[in-house]
Amino acid sequence: MNATLTDQEFELFKDLIYQQVGIRLDAPKKTLLVSRLGKRLRELGLPSYQSYFDCVSGKGGEEELTKLLDLISTNKTDFFREPVHFDFLREVVLPQVEATKALKIWSSASSSGEEPYTIAMTLHDALPDISRWDIKILASDISTRVLAKAAAGIYEEERISQVPKDVVRRFFLKGRGMQAGKFKVRPDVAQLVNFRRINLMDASFPIRSSLDVIFCRNVMIYFDRPTQAKLMEKFYRYLRPGGYLFIGHSESLQWIDHSFQYLQPTIYQKP
Ligand SMILES: C[S@@+](CC[C@H](N)C(=O)[O-])C[C@H]1O[C@@H](n2cnc3c(N)ncnc32)[C@H](O)[C@@H]1O
Numbered sequence: 001m002n003a004t005l006t007d008q009e010f011e012l013f014k015d016l017i018y019q020q021v022g023i024r025l026d027a028p029k030k031t032l033l034v035s036r037l038g039k040r041l042r043e044l045g046l047p048s049y050q051s052y053f054d055c056v057s058g059k060g061g062e063e064e065l066t067k068l069l070d071l072i073s074t075n076k077t078d079f080f081r082e083p084v085h086f087d088f089l090r091e092v093v094l095p096q097v098e099a100t101k102a103l104k105i106w107s108s109a110s111s112s113g114e115e116p117y118t119i120a121m122t123l124h125d126a127l128p129d130i131s132r133w134d135i136k137i138l139a140s141d142i143s144t145r146v147l148a149k150a151a152a153g154i155y156e157e158e159r160i161s162q163v164p165k166d167v168v169r170r171f172f173l174k175g176r177g178m179q180a181g182k183f184k185v186r187p188d189v190a191q192l193v194n195f196r197r198i199n200l201m202d203a204s205f206p207i208r209s210s211l212d213v214i215f216c217r218n219v220m221i222y223f224d225r226p227t228q229a230k231l232m233e234k235f236y237r238y239l240r241p242g243g244y245l246f247i248g249h250s251e252s253l254q255w256i257d258h259s260f261q262y263l264q265p266t267i268y269q270k271p
Pocket of ligand 1: 020021023073074075076077078110111112141199201216219248
């Protein structure tokens with residue numbers, strides 16, 4: 001039998017999710033919650049949403065809480081999505097760090113890896129002497145499910161259908177036999193990227209050196225303004241002076257307090 005999600009239970013999940021990941025679910029998202037959590041309830045044989053809530057919020061519920069966050073996150077992404085940032089990286093950022101040949105980039109909501117791998121491909125393309133560079137790309141997300149996919153670096157043909165053919169040829173290995181129809185990011189590209197789970201809501205991040213560029217695209221849209229403002233403060237701390245912040249095209253810092261300098265739509269700099 002299917003359990004019904006009462007308004008009271010919805011409020012419990014809403015508060016828990018906001019506390020954990022900063023995402024505010026509004027009333028229309030009740031249906032989404034039912035469709036994503038209902039299956040999980042049935043798998044666990046739980047009679048009600050309240051009992052599932054008790055399970056994720058109680059002692060020892062961390063693992064199930066991770067699963068819940070996996071289920072509710074929206075992970076839409078693409079290779080070479082919003083290309084202006086990759087052009088900016090090549091045309092503006094690389095000439096500025098050419099002298100030191102060192103570059104640290106953080107893809108802070110990396111989803112299944114398309115964004116950080118696109119960064120790595122852009123750098124490979126632009127730097128014929130890349131082996132002499134010290135490049136580190138940190139890619140993180142809250143969802144362990146997408147991170148596992150990202151770390152494997154294997155994509156269905158349909159996922160790369162928009163990627164230019166010569167890019168596919170240069171940066172992917174085509175699967176054969178059992179792997180036919182799949183494409184794996186080449187090891188020399190993949191080795192530039194390190195994946196780990198980081199929650200953007202955490203007070204501090206496990207990052208020691210100051211970063212040249214932070215990508216934070218298409219995730220802030222799910223956060224309310226106070227949460228966005230706190231995140232901007234933290235990003236500011238982790239960037240080096242002169243470092244850049246890239247946000248998504250449907251996002252803006254216009255309505256929040258921050259110390260970044262606006263350069264052009266979706267691109268900000270720490271003075
Ligand atoms: C729509 S995807 C964006 C992917 C990529 N940045 C892009 O623009 O194509 C948003 C990602 O943010 C992640 N996310 C949501 N809340 C988060 C949080 N509090 N900390 C870290 N990642 C989070 C989701 O799991 C999801 O993979």
